[in-house]
Amino acid sequence: MALLPILRYPDPRLHTVAKPVSVVDARIKALISDMLETMYDANGIGLAATQIDVHERLIVIDVSEERDAPLVLINPELVWTSEEKHVNEEGCLSVPGIYDSVERYNAVHVRALDGQGQSQMTQADGLLAVCIQHEMDHLVGKVFVEYLSPLKRNRIKTKLIKSQREELRR
Ligand code: K1U
Ligand code: ZN
Numbered sequence: 001m002a003l004l005p006i007l008r009y010p011d012p013r014l015h016t017v018a019k020p021v022s023v024v025d026a027r028i029k030a031l032i033s034d035m036l037e038t039m040y041d042a043n044g045i046g047l048a049a050t051q052i053d054v055h056e057r058l059i060v061i062d063v064s065e066e067r068d069a070p071l072v073l074i075n076p077e078l079v080w081t082s083e084e085k086h087v088n089e090e091g092c093l094s095v096p097g098i099y100d101s102v103e104r105y106n107a108v109h110v111r112a113l114d115g116q117g118q119s120q121m122t123q124a125d126g127l128l129a130v131c132i133q134h135e136m137d138h139l140v141g142k143v144f145v146e147y148l149s150p151l152k153r154n155r156i157k158t159k160l161i162k163s164q165r166e167e168l169r170r
């Protein structure tokens with residue numbers, strides 16, 4: 001098991017479109033295990049492979065209080081979305097310290113392969129539905145700040161570039 005470095009916005013690699021996973025083999029299983037360890041270590045509720053610079057359609061999520069209910073989604077496809085949308089507060093491990101409101105579908109159904117390569121259907125609402133939509137955006141190179149106004153986005157970009165420069169000087 002290994003902790004993987006998480007790309008930070010505005011790293012251009014976060015805008016890469018991921019390719020489908022062709023086979024759920026030992027390499028993918030090891031990657032899932034490393035991504036779960038990285039997500040738990042960072043106190044996140046989700047992580048997309050894009051965020052660790054692997055451009056394959058793979059997501060890990062755990063929205064449980066006990067942090068003991070991992071969900072693995074490989075090649076996820078949204079097969080149903082609710083008509084209703086809600087605005088929720090979101091954060092992102094690639095955009096540290098920034099939280100803002102994003103509108104998402106209330107509920108979604110997702111078809112994906114699980115960590116053993118078996119097809120599964122997940123019916124989600126609440127925080128799980130929000131997290132699935134946020135992570136699926138990462139797989140198409142979209143970061144949640146892209147839903148915000150250009151003014152807010154540029155402020156966030158400037159702030160994060162400055163804090164990364166300061167970290168390097170330390
Ligand atoms: O970086 C990521 O994609 C993970 C991200 C997932 C997420 C959180 C909140 C809404 C949508 C998606 C995080 O885990 S951010 C850190 C976090 O644990 C958190 C932040 C706000 C609300 C709930 C959890
Ligand atoms: Zn994110």
